[in-house]
Amino acid sequence: MSAPSSALRTGRDPYHLGHGPSTGAPEYTGHGGGGPAPKRIVVGYGFWIFILSDVVLFSCFFAAYTVLIHARNGGPGPAIFDLRNTAQETACLLLSSFSCGLASLAVGRRSLLWTEVALAVTGAFGLTFIMLEAHEFAGLVTRGYGPTHSAFLTAFFSLVGCHGAHVTAGLLWLGTMMAQFAAKGFKENIRHRYLCFSLFWHALDIIWIGIFTVVYLIGRITP
């Protein structure tokens, strides 16, 4: 913090904010030299830690589902799941994640109109996903295969339901972000909030990859 920092700080980009070794002394970034990282980096890192802890939570549900897949209490196995519904849900969430990325580009360019449009599209796909999932759950329960039927179904409803609850919370957050961009503009703290939201939304899609692979596809071919 003493000798080289004064020389570095006179430069226009003393910390090389994520831009490769173009203007010298790149060995400082990421190694604690040259002072604390910019707030955007710290905020992203902190929220990334939260997301990873959430992934650990999900891994427990995944483990429970895989272990209990044969505990069916005389009832059916994963053959009751409609894979067409799963494919539609997957498409919705993937397009929603893509649209969230487009919203990030619009935020980076301070375009309120495109930010709101991309976020509205993101929310529409997310809402469609939730409705497809609610439809699937309701169908299973009316056929008598609710979460109380067997340990396998309990594990299924816990895992997929926990993801659905996350998406629902994400939709509420998304609405809040749209309102805050409209009311407060692209202020620094709002942008940091949006950074966290986009990380959250993309991470939910990553969890869904695990769900459709383990629960629906591998489940289907498990005897």
Place this chain on the structure above:
Amino acid sequence: MSTNREEFNLGSHIGEEQVAGGPPHEHPSLGTELRGYIIGLVLAAVLTAASFWALDEHVIYGPGIVMALIVLGLAQVGVHLVFFLHLTTSPDNTNNALALAFGVLIVSLIFFGSIWVMYHMNANMVPVKALMQQRGG
């Protein structure tokens, strides 16, 4: 790669500061960034389609399907991490990548550890029916 500064950070540069007084930051162009997201979308869609397609028993050797699905799933997670979350090898991402590595370790321990332990416990359990008969009779 080094000339057009394609290094993003986790979550892109949404919160990036404009340095006061200095010249504005050189953002990667809209086309460059958009291309990244479109490549990610196409790759993810292809891998998803391949997963659903691999389920058809006539396409892949039966016992290999589970492994194929796992590989396709992991590949898609990688695509999401790189193209959507912008987890790269840039210096600012060192801590994020380390945290991810630790997360992967814990998730593997929980997931594969549970399967391993419970498989052996199931194999060594007295069948419930036999247990009930023993108690009843």
